[in-house]
Amino acid sequence: MKKFVAYIVLLLLVFPELGRAQQDPLYTNYMFNPMAINPAYAGSRDALSMVALGRWQWVGVDGAPNTQSFAIHSNVGKTGLALGGNFCHEGIGPNSNFTGQLTIGYHVKLKLGKLSFAARAGVFHSVLDKNQLIFNQINDPTNSGGFTSATVPTFDFGMYWYTKNFYVGAGANNIYAGRIDFNVNADYVVHQLTQHFYLHGGAAFEVHPNFVLKPSAMLRYVINAPFSFDVNFSVLMYKILWLGVTYRFNNSVAFLLELNPLDWLRIGYSFDFTYTSTVFRKGSHEVFLGFDFNVHTKKTTSPRFL
Secondary structure, three states: OHHHHHHHHHHHHHOHHHHOOOOOOOOOOHHHOHHHOOHHHOOOOOEEEEEEEEEEOOOOOOOOOEEEEEEEEEEOOOOOEEEEEEEEEEEEOOEEEEEEEEEEEEEEEOOOOEEEEEEEEEEEEEEEEHHHOOOOOOOOOOOOOOEEEEEEEEEEEEEEEEOOOEEEEEEEEOOOOOEEEEEEOOEEEEEEOOOEEEEEEEEOEEEEOOEEEEEEEEEEEEOOOOOEEEEEEEEEEOOOEEEEEEEEOOOEEEEEEEEEEEOOEEEEEEEEEEOOOOOOOOOEEEEEEEEEEEOOOOOOOOHHHO
16 A cells, blocks of 8 residues: 555656646645635634644555644734734655745725735745655666755735625635756656635524534635535534534545634544545544634624634
């Protein structure tokens, strides 16, 4: 199985057109952490918000994708400004990617809700461990071992409209499609960042003080990759326990759980079951830990954040 993953990665690196597919980390708990896909979410919680997340995909497959990320954001008083940062590590087989980005946004009050705009910029650093590559010929000129790396700038933009009960957002990531050039014995192995486009939205209905319904959906389009979408339905009980289920088009079903033991603490877990392949049937796991420190004396009561 380790060879299986290594061959996939090598193909994506050697043939650039094949590598132009889903590159941004895939998150199941996006509805509880929209900052991961849309920079315009920054500041919308009216608090200093932090989320640490870990994802382990295709359990049981050596070299399978794994992701660790951290996001922090806050509004700046009552100025309308918002600031944030995203930091992420993702590994798959012999390839490791590191991303660091800073966000600046602005929120405008409307007759109904608020509208925010935000830009996010940073760097994408990719490292290739050639020691893990598998070669059919020992004398292959690229079989030199060691590490090689490359760094390119990244730029994202997003918009986000939200009220107490509804939200709709759109994001464009990797607008600058930088080329990752690995210098391997005077030859260049190239793959390229690809633009990712997201449209997401949802609602929260407080049908009872101890019962909230939260349907949501996300549409995802990546250049030269199949269109995809997620649909989620979650229920909050007694302002403590979220239970939800997500359907990912033509791919998987996920089950979600989130605990809110304190006003400022969120703990979440999800399990993805892939039904389209017997190779990845052991599923994927995702956990996250969130903190919200209110920057005002009055705490938000929006059902979206209960």
